[in-house]
Every structure is written in structure tokens, then in C-alpha cells.
Amino acid sequence: PPIKGEIRFENVSFSYEEEKPVLKDVTFTIKPGETIALVGETGAGKTTIISLLARFYDPQRGRILIDGHDIRNVTLKSLRKQMGIMLQDTFIFSGTVADNIRYAKPDATMDEVIKAAKTVNAHEFIMKMENGYDTEVNERGSRLSIGQRQLIAFARALLADPKILILDEATSAVDTxxxxxxxxxxxxxxxxxxxxxxxxxxxxxRNADRIFVIHNGQIVEEGNHQQLLEKRGFYYNLYTS
Ligand code: DUT
Ligand code: MG
Incomplete structure (x- = not known):
């Protein structure tokens, strides 16, 4: 059945090594269609949360549900099909720009590829490359700036049209x-x-529906930008220092 995309973490605890808890009894529900921003200092557990959702690891305690179904009861293949995961270092492989965009949907037509690229603002720079969509790029993504690599990853994700989108935003500075x-x-x-x-x-x-502030493996604050600023707590300290 088509998924709605509700995500629930229920008392999730996780550690990479024994005796070193990384997530501690984390519980939250994300409504279908909602956009959540995870913020927090380095090492807080943000990447770990999305790694569990994608089942790169399983929690030692608690469970993770999508539309009410424990993700451990879903095949990895169908789980990952529901998710578009974009990690910090964008994955570019040897092939043409079009191949890279089509990656998750190999039978996509050129029209679909171009439409996706246009939607995410990638079309313009692609057209400036020597062979446009047929330009060869490689793993190291030479010829592509960090920002351009990211836009290609966005086009790829859009074309795949997942119900759940996971993005570990790149920290690298790009031009304005x-x-x-x-x-x-x-x-x-x-x-x-x-x-x-x-x-x-x-x-x-600021554009997120809700922000979860992660600190020491727990969600310590939750709300939108304005609400969190007014709390004068962790978030306030992160964004006014
Ligand atoms: N950790 C490990 N092994 C791993 C990954 C992480 O021991 O393979 C530890 C490092 C850290 C904690 O887990 O103490 C949480 O790491 P995570 O990568 O989830 O932190 P983050 O919030 O994503 O940090 P950053 O903002 O630096 O990406
Ligand atoms: Mg991280």
C-alpha cells in the first residue's frame, strides 16, 4: 500500500559501543508531510537518528515505526525505496550528468530528467557545461562545485520521488x-x-515546520524558530552566540 510517511521513534536508545549511549530514550512523532530540522552541537546524535531510520543500524532498545509499522519488519529494499537519503558528501559516480540524475529511476526519460533538474535550479549550470546533460563527470565530481553536486543530488532525489526525504545538509560554504x-x-x-x-x-x-534540538542524545527542545528563541534555552544559545 502507498505510504503516508508518518515517522515515529518510540523510546529509542542506541550506542555504537557498549557503555557509551549515543541516543537515550528518544521519542517523537513526525506527521506525514511535515518538515523537521534537527539541530545541535557536533556529536549530539543527529546523524545517528537518520542512520537508524535508514536502518544502517538498529537500536538496542525501543522501536521505529513508519505509518505504524516497525521498520524491522520491512525489507531493506522497500524501506530504502520510500526514502531519499542525501548525506553530506554528495554521491557522484562516473557517467554523464543525466545518468547521475537518473540513478534512482534508470528508466526516466530525458524530459523527466530535465524537468527535475529545472525544478531544483540545476538546469542552468548543466546547460553551461560543454556537453550539457551528456557531460561526463567522475566520482570525485571534478568539474562540479560542491553546490553543483548538491543540486544534482536534489534532482536525483526529486526524480525518485520518495515519500520520506532525509538530508544531511552540507556544511561547506557555497557562494551566496x-x-x-x-x-x-x-x-x-x-x-x-x-x-x-x-x-x-x-x-x-526557519522554514522547517518544527525544529528538534538534539543535545547529548536527547531531544531537549522542540518548536519553531520563534518559539525556541523565546525559550531562551539551548536553541537560543546556539543561534545568538
Ligand atoms: N559515533 C560513534 N561511531 C560512529 C558514529 C558516531 O561512536 O560511527 C559517536 C560520535 C558521537 C556520537 O556517536 O559521540 C553521535 O554522533 P553523530 O554522528 O550522530 O553526531 P552529529 O550530531 O551528527 O554530529 P555532527 O554535527 O558533527 O555531524
Ligand atoms: Mg552528523
């Missing part, structure tokens, strides 16, 4: 113009799908 393109693209990508973004950009954080 690319920043705007990326921001617009994120807004389009998250529309109509449940999204969890490990957010480093204030613009992303």
Missing part, C-alpha cells in the same frame, strides 16, 4: 547565489513529503 538556489530547491523538495533535515543553514531551519 548558489546558497539561494539550494534554499529554493530544498523548499520544493520538501513540499508534500515528510522531511528530516540536519540543518546547518539558518534559512533551512
Amino acid at each position: 547565489q548558489t546558497e539561494v538556489l539550494i534554499q529554493e530547491a530544498i523548499e520544493k523538495l520538501t513540499k508534500g513529503r515528510t522531511s528530516i533535515i540536519i540543518a546547518h543553514r539558518l534559512s533551512t531551519i
Whole structure:
């Protein structure tokens, strides 16, 4: 059955090594279509949360549900099919730009590829490359800036059209113009799908429906930008220092 994209963590505890808890009894529910920003200092547990959701690891305690179903009862293949996961270092492989965009949907037509690229602001720079969509790129993504790699990953994700979108936002600085393109693209990508973004950009954080502040493996604050500022707590200290 088509999934709605509700995500629930129920008393989830996890450690990579014994005696060193990384997530401690984490409970939250994300409504279908909601966009959540995860923020918190380095080592807080943000990437670990999305790693558990993608089942790169399983929690030692608690459970994770999508639309009420424990994800341990779903095959990895169908689980990952529901998710578009974009990690910090964008995955580019040897092939053409079009191949890279088509990755998750190999039978996509050129029209679909171009439409996806246009939606996420990637079309313009692609057309400036020597062979446009047929330009060969490689694993190291030479010829592509960090921002451009990210936009290609966005086009790929959009084309795959997952119900759940997971984005570990790149921390690398991009120029102001690319920043705007990326921001617009994120807004389009998250529309109509449940999204969890490990957010480093204030613009992303402000646009989120809710922000979870992670500290020491727990959600210590939750709310939108304004609400959290008013609390004068962790979030306030993160964003006013
Ligand atoms: N950790 C490990 N092994 C791993 C990954 C992480 O021991 O393979 C530890 C490091 C840290 C904690 O787990 O103490 C949480 O790491 P995570 O990567 O989840 O932190 P983050 O919030 O994503 O930090 P950053 O903002 O630096 O990405
Ligand atoms: Mg991380």
C-alpha cells in the first residue's frame, strides 16, 4: 500500500559501543508531510537518528515505526525505496550528468530528467557545461562545485520521488547565489513529503515546520524558530552566540 510517511521513534536508545549511549530514550512523532530540522552541537546524535531510520543500524532498545509499522519488519529494499537519503558528501559516480540524475529511476526519460533538474535550479549550470546533460563527470565530481553536486543530488532525489526525504545538509560554504538556489530547491523538495533535515543553514531551519534540538542524545527542545528563541534555552544559545 502507498505510504503516508508518518515517522515515529518510540523510546529509542542506541550506542555504537557498549557503555557509551549515543541516543537515550528518544521519542517523537513526525506527521506525514511535515518538515523537521534537527539541530545541535557536533556529536549530539543527529546523524545517528537518520542512520537508524535508514536502518544502517538498529537500536538496542525501543522501536521505529513508519505509518505504524516497525521498520524491522520491512525489507531493506522497500524501506530504502520510500526514502531519499542525501548525506553530506554528495554521491557522484562516473557517467554523464543525466545518468547521475537518473540513478534512482534508470528508466526516466530525458524530459523527466530535465524537468527535475529545472525544478531544483540545476538546469542552468548543466546547460553551461560543454556537453550539457551528456557531460561526463567522475566520482570525485571534478568539474562540479560542491553546490553543483548538491543540486544534482536534489534532482536525483526529486526524480525518485520518495515519500520520506532525509538530508544531511552540507556544511561547506557555497557562494551566496548558489546558497539561494539550494534554499529554493530544498523548499520544493520538501513540499508534500515528510522531511528530516540536519540543518546547518539558518534559512533551512526557519522554514522547517518544527525544529528538534538534539543535545547529548536527547531531544531537549522542540518548536519553531520563534518559539525556541523565546525559550531562551539551548536553541537560543546556539543561534545568538
Ligand atoms: N559515533 C560513534 N561511531 C560512529 C558514529 C558516531 O561512536 O560511527 C559517536 C560520535 C558521537 C556520537 O556517536 O559521540 C553521535 O554522533 P553523530 O554522528 O550522530 O553526531 P552529529 O550530531 O551528527 O554530529 P555532527 O554535527 O558533527 O555531524
Ligand atoms: Mg552528523
